[in-house]
Amino acid sequence: METILDLPIENKIFYAVLVFSWTVYLWEAYLAYRQRRTYRSTMHVPQELGKIMDTDTFEKSRLYQLDKSNFSFWSGLYSETEGTLILLLGGIPFLWKVAGTVTARFGLGPDYEIFQSLSFLMLATLFSAFTGLPWSIYNTFVIEEKHGFNQQVLVTIYADYIAPLFDKFTPLPEGELKEEIESMSKSINFPLTKVYVVEGSKRSSHSNAYFYGFFKNKRIVLFDTLMEDYSPLNKDGEPENVPAEETDTPTEAKAKPKNKKQGCNNPEVLAVLGHELGHWKLGHTVKNIVISQMNSFLCFFLFAVLIGQKELFIAFGFYDSQPTLIGLMIIFQFIFSPYNEVLSFCLTVLSRRFEFQADAFARGMGRASELYSALIKLNKDNLGFPVADWLFSMWHYSHPPLLERLRALGGTKQD
Numbered sequence: 571m572e573t574i575l576d577l578p579i580e581n582k583i584f585y586a587v588l589v590f591s592w593t594v595y596l597w598e599a600y601l602a603y604r605q606r607r608t609y610r611s612t613m614h615v616p617q618e619l620g621k622i623m624d625t626d627t628f629e630k631s632r633l634y635q636l637d638k639s640n641f642s643f644w645s646g647l648y649s650e651t652e653g654t655l656i657l658l659l660g661g662i663p664f665l666w667k668v669a670g671t672v673t674a675r676f677g678l679g680p681d682y683e684i685f686q687s688l689s690f691l692m693l694a695t696l697f698s699a700f701t702g703l704p705w706s707i708y709n710t711f712v713i714e715e716k717h718g719f720n721q722q723v724l725v726t727i728y729a730d731y732i733a734p735l736f737d738k739f740t741p742l743p744e745g746e747l748k749e750e751i752e753s754m755s756k757s758i759n760f761p762l763t764k765v766y767v768v769e770g771s772k773r774s775s776h777s778n779a780y781f782y783g784f785f786k787n788k789r790i791v792l793f794d795t796l797m798e799d800y801s802p803l804n805k806d807g808e809p810e811n812v813p814a815e816e817t818d819t820p821t822e823a824k825a826k827p828k829n830k831k832q833g834c835n836n837p838e839v840l841a842v843l844g845h846e847l848g849h850w851k852l853g854h855t856v857k858n859i860v861i862s863q864m865n866s867f868l869c870f871f872l873f874a875v876l877i878g879q880k881e882l883f884i885a886f887g888f889y890d891s892q893p894t895l896i897g898l899m900i901i902f903q904f905i906f907s908p909y910n911e912v913l914s915f916c917l918t919v920l921s922r923r924f925e926f927q928a929d930a931f932a933r934g935m936g937r938a939s940e941l942y943s944a945l946i947k948l949n950k951d952n953l954g955f956p957v958a959d960w961l962f963s964m965w966h967y968s969h970p971p972l973l974e975r976l977r978a979l980g981g982t983k984q985d
Contacts, residue, residue, distance in 0.1 A: 578881075579881050580881045580882075580884040580885035581885070583881060583882065583885040583905075584657070584885040584886065587657070587885075587904045587905075587907070588654060588657065588658075590907055590908060591650065591653065591654070591907065592650065592654070594907070594911060595646065595647075595650045598646070599643065599646065599647075601959075601961060601962045601965055601966070602639055602642060602643060602646075602962070603643075604959040604961055604962050605639060605958065605959045605962040606636060606639045606640070606643075607959070608957055608958065608959045608962075609632055609635050609636040609639065609955075610636065612632065612957045613632075614628075615628045616956060616957060616973060618946075618973060618976050618977075618980075619946060619956055619972075623946075623950060623956070627950075630717070631954075631955045632955065633717070634717040635955045637713050637716070637717070638713060641708070641709060641713055645705045645709075648705070652701060657886070660887045662886055662887060662896070662899070663886070663887035663888055665690060665693055665694060665697070666686070666690055666888070666893065666896065668693060669686050669687075669689035669690035669693055670686050670689075672689045672693075673685045673686045673689050680891075683893055683894065683895075686893070687893065687894070687895040690895065691895070710723070738768065738769045739766040739767070739768050739791070740766065740767050740769075741764065741765065741766060741767075742765040742766065742767050742792065746836065747797075747836045747839065747840075748765055750836065750840055751765055751790065751840065751843060752765075754840060754843065754844065754847070754935070755790075755847065757935075758847060758851050760788060760847055760850060760851070761785070761786040761787065761788050762788050762789070762790060763783070763787050763788060763789060764789040764790070765789070765790045765792070766789060766790070766791045766792070767791075767792050767793075767794055767797075768791055768792070768793055768794065769794055778793045778795075778796060779791065779792050779793065779796055779839075779842055779843060779846055780846065781846060781847075781850065788850075790843065790846075792839065792843075795833055796833055796834060796839060796842065796948075797833050797834065797836075797839055798833035798834060798835055833947070834943075834944045834947055834948070837937070837940045838940045838941070838943055838944035838947065839944075840937060840940065841932055841937040841940035841941035841944050842941070842944050842948070844931065844932035844935045844937045844941065845928045845929055845931070845932045845941060846928070847931075848927065848928035848929075848930075848931025848932055849924065849928050851931060852924070852927055852928065852931060854924045854927070854928070861917070861920075865913065869902070869906065872901075872906075873897075873898070873901050873902070876897075876901050876905065877892075877894070877897045877901065878892075880892065882897070882900050882901070882905065883896065883897070883900070885900075886900055886904075915965065917968070918964075918965065918966070918967070918968050919964075921968040921969070922964075922967070922968065922969070922970050925968075925969050925970055925975070926970065926975070926978055929941065929975055929978060929979060930978075933979060938979050941979060942976060942979050942980070945972060945975055945976060945979075946972070946976070949972045954972065956971065956972040956973055957971070957973065958971040
């Protein structure tokens with residue numbers, strides 16, 4: 571009786587790819603199950619957030635994340651099953667032949683591999699869009715609509731792809747905040763040349779800050795939503811401290827609670843920047859660039875070694891040809907899968923370490939208390955759920971969950 575050890579090398583490669591793919595899926599499904607269990611069991615606001623997050627907001631976030639996790643389970647199961655059937659039924663070589671038929675209609679034979687590759691990519695994209703459309707519709711018009719996040723689709727396209735091309739960057743006005751930023755940068759020899767405010771609120775209510783530039787020409791960018799004095803969302807309500815007799819608003823309307831402010835005060839903004847500058851001072855940015863370049867070199871070196879192996883193409887149904895595009899797909903998507911999983915986990919662990927180090931750097935600058943309160947505010951503004959299963963978090967979260975970061979800062983909260 572023939573065993574798997576007696577199979578040709580190309581068959582071993584094919585079945586190894588399938589087994590590994592399902593192993594990763596089952597592992598991810600197990601992690602997601604643990605996180606769903608956390609969503610179900612965490613019914614109360616954590617003690618550390620009791621003064622900043624109300625029960626109603628916490629419950630809405632919990633139910634939203636639970637629905638998203640359930641949806642991800644079923645969509646992920648479908649995606650894995652679809653991918654397996656495509657491999658077992660020879661979907662990739664079939665689509666390649668269809669692409670060849672399409673190019674042949676334009677008088678382009680097998681020698682025009684580039685045009686056949688472009689046709690293959692177009693057909694694969696259309697197939698993916700068609701099979702994924704029901705899931706996308708359900709996610710947008712059922713889950714997102716249920717929890718109040720759905721916008722008109724054109725609006726989503728505009729916000730995600732068009733508006734970023736027209737972000738307005740304006741210099742941060744002279745004042746105390748700018749002076750403090752310049753002073754803090756100088757204290758650690760950060761070569762700051764400009765400080766900008768970007769109107770991120772036009773696209774999203776998420777808050778952020780970052781720096782960019784080469785060598786001695788660095789710039790800091792602050793989202794307007796990061797700063798409570800700049801956030802447009804803080805200027806939409808009625809003016810504060812206006813006597814009742816000076817307004818025509820009915821008493822009942824005035825009694826409505828005012829929305830909590832978005833963004834951080836100036837000391838908290840400086841603490842957030844202290845964290846970001848910590849990444850620069852500790853060399854995290856350079857280290858990530860070096861790792862990325864080394865990984866790219868290694869992957870393309872291995873690709874050059876493997877692209878000539880006929881067995882790889884035969885394993886996926888290409889017996890008579892070895893198209894470069896198909897080789898790229900086979901090697902980078904299937905053969906490199908184990909390596910990519912290990913690398914992704916290692917980079918996640920490294921990123922978490924960098925985040926804790928950057929928090930510690932800001933703490934060393936005497937900004938622990940401000941960073942503590944800023945992290946809580948930013949989590950609320952960005953609609954994050956503050957509780958995570960430790961194993962799910964370790965595998966997926968490149969940034970440590972809020973409670974882990976607060977606990978790391980907690981020992982010096984009163985500094």
